Amino acid sequence: MGIGRRRILFVISAPSGTGKTTICERILQKIPDLKMSVSHTTRKQRPGERHGIDYYFVDKETFQEMIKNEDFVEWAEVYGNFYGTSKKVINELLSGGSDILLDIDTQGAKNIKKLYPASVLIFILPPSIKELERRLKKRNEEEETIRKRIEKASEEISQYIFYDYVIINDDLERAVSEVFCVICAERLKKDRINGKLMDKFKNGR
Amino acid sequence: MGIGRRRILFVISAPSGTGKTTICERILQKIPDLKMSVSHTTRKQRPGERHGIDYYFVDKETFQEMIKNEDFVEWAEVYGNFYGTSKKVINELLSGGSDILLDIDTQGAKNIKKLYPASVLIFILPPSIKELERRLKKRNEEEETIRKRIEKASEEISQYIFYDYVIINDDLERAVSEVFCVICAERLKKDRINGKLMDKFKNGR
Numbered sequence: 001m002g003i004g005r006r007r008i009l010f011v012i013s014a015p016s017g018t019g020k021t022t023i024c025e026r027i028l029q030k031i032p033d034l035k036m037s038v039s040h041t042t043r044k045q046r047p048g049e050r051h052g053i054d055y056y057f058v059d060k061e062t063f064q065e066m067i068k069n070e071d072f073v074e075w076a077e078v079y080g081n082f083y084g085t086s087k088k089v090i091n092e093l094l095s096g097g098s099d100i101l102l103d104i105d106t107q108g109a110k111n112i113k114k115l116y117p118a119s120v121l122i123f124i125l126p127p128s129i130k131e132l133e134r135r136l137k138k139r140n141e142e143e144e145t146i147r148k149r150i151e152k153a154s155e156e157i158s159q160y161i162f163y164d165y166v167i168i169n170d171d172l173e174r175a176v177s178e179v180f181c182v183i184c185a186e187r188l189k190k191d192r193i194n195g196k197l198m199d200k201f202k203n204g205r
Numbered sequence: 206m207g208i209g210r211r212r213i214l215f216v217i218s219a220p221s222g223t224g225k226t227t228i229c230e231r232i233l234q235k236i237p238d239l240k241m242s243v244s245h246t247t248r249k250q251r252p253g254e255r256h257g258i259d260y261y262f263v264d265k266e267t268f269q270e271m272i273k274n275e276d277f278v279e280w281a282e283v284y285g286n287f288y289g290t291s292k293k294v295i296n297e298l299l300s301g302g303s304d305i306l307l308d309i310d311t312q313g314a315k316n317i318k319k320l321y322p323a324s325v326l327i328f329i330l331p332p333s334i335k336e337l338e339r340r341l342k343k344r345n346e347e348e349e350t351i352r353k354r355i356e357k358a359s360e361e362i363s364q365y366i367f368y369d370y371v372i373i374n375d376d377l378e379r380a381v382s383e384v385f386c387v388i389c390a391e392r393l394k395k396d397r398i399n400g401k402l403m404d405k406f407k408n409g410r
Binding site: 165166188 | 330334359362369370372386390393395401
């Protein structure tokens with residue numbers, strides 16, 4: 001039904017190992033008019049990854065230049081690699097009429113909220129730290145990597161307070177449908193209606 | 206998953222003929238732990254209606270007495286009959302741990318929001334006034350009744366501005382799933398988490 005409404009920026013954050021990537025993939029399948037923003041990164045391109053689809057792969061010099069030019073709405077260094085969300089990418093998607101899904105960390109999410117106060121921040125939690133540890137071990141990650149990630153996860157979980165929604169991924173199907181409901185509900189908010197709803201009912205008579 | 210959270214009062218309003226009753230019935234089937242609050246009314250009991258389930262049927266004297274005693278969170282006179290939502294009924298449901306669904310008019314909804322600022326107000330719209338008129342005619346209502354209802358509907362629609370969510374019922378299935386999503390999403394709001402989420406993650410280790 002065509003009530004005009006403002007476009008929405010959805011942000012999903014979750015500690016590594018929480019299932020965020022799978023959830024995002026499933027959500028994009030379920031909501032085809034939701035677009036994932038593609039990040040810039042200095043991390044090495046892995047086999048199968050496509051430039052401009054999975055990431056924009058750039059070298060450190062280019063990334064530093066972009067930081068200087070304030071081209072990013074948010075950027076972060078994670079395990080020695082840089083990741084950033086370009087203003088240009090976001091603005092092109094918004095002006096193209098899309099709602100946007102961003103997959104970024106808690107620090108980036110806070111920056112987004114400052115720049116776009118109407119954005120919607122969703123935090124995905126593992127059922128427990130113990131379960132997160134079990135999942136990371138199953139991935140055959142190194143002891144040291146697991147330790148670092150658990151430490152980072154605990155730190156990140158304490159940031160849930162800055163988010164609008166908190167979803168626990170103890171069942172993937174449920175977590176996916178909960179994220180789906182959040183996106184659906186946010187699109188129905190009265191505050192997002194753009195223009196004069198009443199006109200529709202005056203003209204409709 | 207057991208994060209403790211505060212109970213929620215959901216209010217649904219819609220002009221007569223918008224399909225609100227059907228939507229509420231379907232939502233209660235889909236969400237068994239959501240309880241409909243039973244209203245008091247002075248309107249005559251219709252065949253098949255059950256006291257204490259469809260309404261609490263009371264006489265005008267009892268109703269007036271309850272108004273005097275401030276027993277209602279909201280009450281209204283509609284076409285010569287009185288309808289009211291009793292504080293006692295609401296409080297018993299809330300202390301029983303239920304989320305509540307209230308089916309009340311725009312004036313009542315505004316009172317609820319004043320008394321319970323964390324309540325969630327959902328407004329259901331017909332696709333257009335013309336379609337509403339067609340639906341009312343199909344019910345074989347009298348000319349005069351239809352005229353009155355259309356007038357009231359136009360007045361009510363202008364009140365959408367006080368609501369949190371606006372849903373258009375041009376397709377029943379979609380409208381039901383949109384109300385479902387609103388209820389699901391509201392239950393996931395960080396602000397509704399009761400107590401210390403972090404404790405769970407400290408203990409869980």
